[in-house]
Amino acid sequence: MASANYSSLENLSENKVFLQTILDLSIKGLMVIDCEGKIIFINKSFEEIHNVAHDEVIGKHVTEIIENTRMHLVAKTGIPEKDVIQHIHGHEYVVSRLPILENGKCLGVIGLIRFEYTDELKNAYKQVEKLQIELQNSKSRSKMNPYTNFTFDDIVAISNSSLQIKQTALRAAASDSTVLLLGETGVGKEVYAHSIHNLSKRNKGPFIRLNCSAIQETLFESELFGYEEGAFTGAKKGGKKGKFELADTGTIFLDEIGDMPLNVQSRLLRVLQESEIDKLGSEALIKVDVRLIAATNENLEELVNQGKFRSDLFYRLNVIPITIPPLRERQLDIPAFIKIMWKRLSVKHGIYHKKISYEALQTLEAYNWPGNVRELNNVLERVMAIVPHDIVTEEHIRTIIQGNQTKKEEYCMTKNCTLNELLYNTEKEAISFALVRSNNNRTLAAKLLGISRALLYKRMHEYNLI
Structure with missing residues (x-):
């Protein structure tokens, strides 16, 4: 009897309906788009929240279904947007937009609702604060002085x-x-x-x-x-x-x-x-x-x-x-610093898929670090935020340390390169970098570049960055 039940459960687990049921019950407002912004999957919760039917939305561009969405922008940038507020049908939701990346290329984006309403999030914060106070009160002696951050x-x-x-x-x-x-x-x-x-x-x-x-x-x-x-x-x-x-x-x-x-x-x-x-x-x-x-x-x-x-x-x-x-006199410490900092930065930016190659680690260890530990942390954070690939290479590290955000060939630094080509690639890269730095805030990006918003939008259309 037990064997028969196990067999039935195993067959059910392989069934597409069973997997669909799991996604329907476990995730609120789940949606998946492809790299072009077209919807390829939704769950029942999404249908209920947006008052749409499955067959009505599959294959359509996400902007046709959700007016104020940013899913298609995440598909272009490959940069995750975690726990941000979005207004849907007059209600505030806390949502996340997570890119599906493979070798630095964005294959699609997963969108989901983390909290139904901001009131729910506020209640969760209150519960966390209450638990923190109780925890502090239960300790006769805190391991860390409240005035300090390190031991x-x-x-x-x-x-x-x-x-x-x-x-x-x-x-x-x-x-x-x-x-x-x-x-x-x-x-x-x-x-x-x-x-x-x-x-x-x-x-x-x-x-x-x-x-x-x-x-x-x-x-x-x-x-x-x-x-x-x-x-x-x-x-x-x-x-x-x-x-x-x-x-x-x-x-x-x-x-x-x-x-x-x-x-x-x-x-x-x-x-x-x-x-x-x-x-x-x-x-x-x-x-x-x-x-x-x-x-x-x-x-x-x-x-x-x-x-x-x-x-x-x-x-x-x-x-x-x-x-x-100085850090250059204690190179054996550098791998340990990198491990600690990379883990902390992954949590800070919500980026867990990136890895540093062995050659890149060797480059980091060989550098003399005039800014010491602080400079190392800054370089790693820049790598985390800017490099679009899953694997950070030696070349990525070298260009970022040198203050150059792209590879030479991407700037067309060859004897056959025309001035117009060089200007085109340089300006496009500068705009892309400003958009990353500003988390896609166009006003802030324009300010960083020292141009008007109107000119920024014009250039973004020219370089297909919208």
């Missing part, structure tokens, strides 16, 4: 130099001494600062960051030490707490400290020596219990010799100096 688990250390630096930072975290993080722009100094705080005995306290290069000289003292009401024209009612007061019992991270003005350096030195601050407009001293982590890409000893940085402050900061090596 030592986020620090990639495969090469010997990276392992040594990470070990030094781990030991520094256990103490309460001042840490001076040194290294080129983009090496990850802030990641180290967060990690040290999260492993320190101050991890339950605040982590307050100030970028010294982003503060006007006249605002430094009020930002660092705060002010009382009426201290100066424009002062807020009730005054304002400074970064040191906000960081009490925790850590203050002064990034780009080499850019701090000399007059502020003297006040900072006094705070470090006395552990007390005086707000602008106040005579009272306020005790603060703060650990300092400073960072710079400058050579502070050179700045001291030039008279641009106080020597006594330098010695006060230089208790535990940690120099983070």
Whole structure:
């Protein structure tokens, strides 16, 4: 009897009707179009929502059935559009449009409704927020300080130099001494600062960051030490707490400290020596219990010799100096960085089918990365967003690193190429790139190109980009 039931179920599973039933029951508003925008499949839910019959729509262009659709545009660009709002018959729906890609070519697009109404989505968000609050309340101690984003688990250390630096930072975290993080722009100094705080005995306290290069000289003292009401024209009612007061019992991270003005350096030195601050407009001293982590890409000893940085402050900061090596000196770390970043970018952009070839990985590892980890992340994000193929090749990586978004032959860089051909291909590529950058927002694309919307539409028609 059981064998007979299994046989019946197996036969049913092979039946087209059975598969159609699954699609009808499991997905709302399912539709599939081909690369030309013609509808090749719909389910029962689609028929009910749009009040159409199957035979009426199959073979028709999607724009004939849905007035405000973008399915045909996704078929042209090959770029997915996930969880966007679309108005259908007076109702708001959250929809996704997912291209079917094969070797970089778009074969068609799947369209489906993720949520029937935005109210349903809002209710889902409320449920998630409620669960998050309950989860936070259930934890006696959070693993991650709410002021920070990184722990030592986020620090990639495969090469010997990276392992040594990470070990030094781990030991520094256990103490309460001042840490001076040194290294080129983009090496990850802030990641180290967060990690040290999260492993320190101050991890339950605040982590307050100030970028010294982003503060006007006249605002430094009020930002660092705060002010009382009426201290100066424009002062807020009730005054304002400074970064040191906000960081009490925790850590203050002064990034780009080499850019701090000399007059502020003297006040900072006094705070470090006395552990007390005086707000602008106040005579009272306020005790603060703060650990300092400073960072710079400058050579502070050179700045001291030039008279641009106080020597006594330098010695006060230089208790535990940690120099983070540039990425070109730790090439063994690059594959691990790529793996982590690629996974994160796939989730961010909703693109999971792209893979990096072995040759492309070798190219990434061989590059000297003057912008370090930050540049690597930017290049990978550009690859994720721009390369239309399933497999990212060595040539894709080289052209993007060089700041050139297409291959030479696509620009017709040959001795037989005419000026008109070169201009045609270059302009078409520039418009395509702007449309990708703007997520097909024509107004923004025109702004990026420095032309009017009318001219953009005219060129899009000329180059068959609509």
